[in-house]
Amino acid sequence: MAVDDFEIPRSSKRKLPSFAMSPETFGRGAEAFARFMGTPAFLVGMTVFCAVWLLWNTLLPESWQFDPRSLNFTLLTLILSLQASYAAPLILLAENRSTDRDRVEFEHDRQRAERNLADTEYLAREVAALRIAMREVATRDFIRSELKDLLKELEDERQDGNQADGVDSRSSEQRRGGSHSG
Incomplete structure (x- = not known):
């Protein structure tokens, strides 16, 4: 076998394991995360977390503080920014999936409405034909x-x-x- 044989793919030299997740699984996770972020439990939890953080770094002695007020709570700001930077795309992804589901559901509803309309028109024609036939039939x-x-x-x-x-x-x-x- 020649070294320059381009028909044979090279083996991967990557040392890190690949993390493959199906888009469906990732989408379901994004929806679950977005759903959780809209719950009162999440809002109360974030409020308690921020309140404890602020009280800890304001009221406790400076040796116990890890994000001092003198630095304007830089670490808390970074954590909340990081959370927002992940939350926004995940919420958009969940919204897009919801839009896709709504579009499919709308299409099914439209098809069902077309079938109902066709059935109704057919029944109306049949009723009209029966009425005409009944006029011809001796009563x-x-x-x-x-x-x-x-x-x-x-x-x-x-x-x-x-x-x-x-x-x-x-x-x-x-x-x-x-x-x-x-």
């Missing part, structure tokens, strides 16, 4: 009225037929009777 009242009309026509025809038969029968009787008398 019970319509059939009754038609049957009554037909029955009346039949009765009228029968009466007309009976009257005609009565006139015919009378005239035939008269003819018979007239032949006897004449």
Whole structure:
């Protein structure tokens, strides 16, 4: 094997172990941290921490003070600045993840609304088709009225037929009777 073989990757010369964390795990941690920073427990804890720090470095003898008031509490300022410098990006990361989740949820809601609208329109068309079909279908009242009309026509025809038969029968009787008398 040649020394200048560029097709074979070199082995890593890094001595430190690599720390690989999935973006999902890191994001969940950032959200948990941001959620914790918004709790009353965190605010009370930070207030107590700062109060103890200030009282310790103000009221105790100078030999016990580790961040004297004469230096304007430089160490406390640095610690709070460090905390803020980590908190801001973590909060933004958590907010971005929340925005992404909201965007996905909004998209699902939009799709669900489209499906509901399509279903509603389909049902409205079906109801309209049923109404149109029901107008074409003979209803019970319509059939009754038609049957009554037909029955009346039949009765009228029968009466007309009976009257005609009565006139015919009378005239035939008269003819018979007239032949006897004449």
